[in-house]
Amino acid sequence: MTPIMAPEATTTATAALKKACDEAYLKGTGSCSNAVWEVIKAMNNAQEPYRVANVLMDHMSANWKSVELEEGYNLANQGIVVVGGTKVEQGNGHVIVIYPGAKKLNGGYMYFYKKGNKDLMLNGTKLYPLCLSTSMGKWPGANSSGDKTVWDPWGSDKGFEGVKFFTPKA
Amino acid sequence: MGTMYKICAILALAFTLNAEAPHSFKVNASQCRTATPGEIKWLPVEWAPFSAFTRACPVLGPGKRKDLLLITPSAENYYKHQPGTQANAVKLPAARLYLPGGRFCGTLPYAFPDDPPLEMSVRFSEWRGGSVPTKIDLEISDPTASGDRRMVMLWDPATQMYQEKNK
Numbered sequence: 136m137t138p139i140m141a142p143e144a145t146t147t148a149t150a151a152l153k154k155a156c157d158e159a160y161l162k163g164t165g166s167c168s169n170a171v172w173e174v175i176k177a178m179n180n181a182q183e184p185y186r187v188a189n190v191l192m193d194h195m196s197a198n199w200k201s202v203e204l205e206e207g208y209n210l211a212n213q214g215i216v217v218v219g220g221t222k223v224e225q226g227n228g229h230v231i232v233i234y235p236g237a238k239k240l241n242g243g244y245m246y247f248y249k250k251g252n253k254d255l256m257l258n259g260t261k262l263y264p265l266c267l268s269t270s271m272g273k274w275p276g277a278n279s280s281g282d283k284t285v286w287d288p289w290g291s292d293k294g295f296e297g298v299k300f301f302t303p304k305a
Numbered sequence: 306m307g308t309m310y311k312i313c314a315i316l317a318l319a320f321t322l323n324a325e326a327p328h329s330f331k332v333n334a335s336q337c338r339t340a341t342p343g344e345i346k347w348l349p350v351e352w353a354p355f356s357a358f359t360r361a362c363p364v365l366g367p368g369k370r371k372d373l374l375l376i377t378p379s380a381e382n383y384y385k386h387q388p389g390t391q392a393n394a395v396k397l398p399a400a401r402l403y404l405p406g407g408r409f410c411g412t413l414p415y416a417f418p419d420d421p422p423l424e425m426s427v428r429f430s431e432w433r434g435g436s437v438p439t440k441i442d443l444e445i446s447d448p449t450a451s452g453d454r455r456m457v458m459l460w461d462p463a464t465q466m467y468q469e470k471n472k
Contacts, residue, residue: 136441141358152427156326165323167450173366221450221451222397223451223452223454224454226452226453226454227452228452229450229452245391246394246421246422248380248421248422249387250380250381250384250419251380251383251387251392251421252385253383253384253385253387253390253391253392254390254391255384255392255394255421256391256393256394257393257394258393258394268450269345270450272448272449272450273447273448274422274448274450276449276450277449277450288449288450289449289450289451290422290449290450291451292453293414294447294449294450294451296328
C-alpha cells in the first residue's frame with residue numbers, strides 16, 4: 136500500500152497546518168468541533184468563536200467558500216485550512232480538517248462485530264486525502280491525526296457522499 | 306362513585322385507543338426464515354455469494370395477511386460462517402421488498418437487521434385500506450460519523466414502488 140506521492144509539504148504554512156492539527160489532536164478532547172476550532176484559531180483567527188459541528192456547517196455554508204475534495208486536497212498541501220463535514224438533523228454532525236500530505240488508501244483497520252463475534256477488517260478501496268478527526272464515539276475511523284483519510288470517519292461510500300468541504304474566503 | 310367513574314373513563318379511553326390504533330408492523334428478525342430457492346431466483350446476480358445466508362421476513366398486514374416479503378442477507382449468518390476470529394468486511398446487498406407474487410417493489414438502504422457497523426429497525430404502517438403499507442419508517446443506529454438517523458420510505462402508486470422520501 137504505497138501512497139501516491141503528492142507535492143512535498145515543504146512550505147512554512149503546510150508545516151504550520153500539520154503542527155496545528157497535531158496539537159489539536161493531542162489535546163484529546165474527543166470533540167470533533169473542538170479540534171477543528173483549535174486549528175481555525177491557530178491558522179486563521181485567534182478570536183474565532185466556538186461552534187458545534189452542526190452550527191459550524193451552517194456557518195461555513197454561509198460564509199466560507201465551498202470546495203470539491205480535490206481542490207481541498209491541493210489547498211491543504213499549501214497550508215490552507217479546509218474543513219469537511221456533515222450536518223445531522225436532530226443529531227450531532229461531524230467535522231474534520233484535511234491534513235497535509237500524500238493521499239492514502241481508506242480503511243486498513245478493524246472493528247468488532249458483536250453479533251458475528253468477529254473482528255472485521257475494513258479493507259481499502261480508494262485513495263483519499265488524510266484528515267484530522269477526533270470523536271467521543273467508538274468508530275475507529277473517526278480518530279485520526281493524519282493516519283486515516285477523510286473517508287474513514289464515515290466508513291462507507293454512502294456515508295461519505297454527504298460530506299461537504301469548505302475553506303475560509305481569502 | 307368516583308372510583309367507578311375513573312374505571313369507566315379508563316376503559317372507554319382504552320377502547321377508543323384500541324379501536325383507532327392503526328395497524329403497523331415492526332419486522333422482528335427472529336421471525337425471518339431461510340429464503341426458499343424460488344425466492345432466491347428473484348434476486349440479482351450480485352446476491353450469489355450470499356444465497357446461503359439469505360433470509361425472508363414476511364410483512365403482516367391487517368388480519369395477519371402476508372402482504373410483503375422483505376428479503377435480506379443475514380450479516381450475522383454470513384460472518385459467523387467465515388473461519389477464524391477475523392474476517393474481511395464486505396459490502397452486503399441491501400434488503401429488497403417483494404409483493405407476494407414475487408414482483409420487486411423497493412430496496413431498503415441497508416441489509417436487515419444489521420449491516421455492520423450499523424443496525425436498522427423497520428416498521429411498516431398506513432395500509433389505508435389497501436393491500437400494501439404505504440409508509441416504511443427506518444431507524445438506523447450507526448457508530449460512524451453519519452450518526453443515528455431516521456428515514457422514511459413511501460409507496461408511490463404510480464410506479465408501484467417504495468421510494469425514499471425527499472429523493
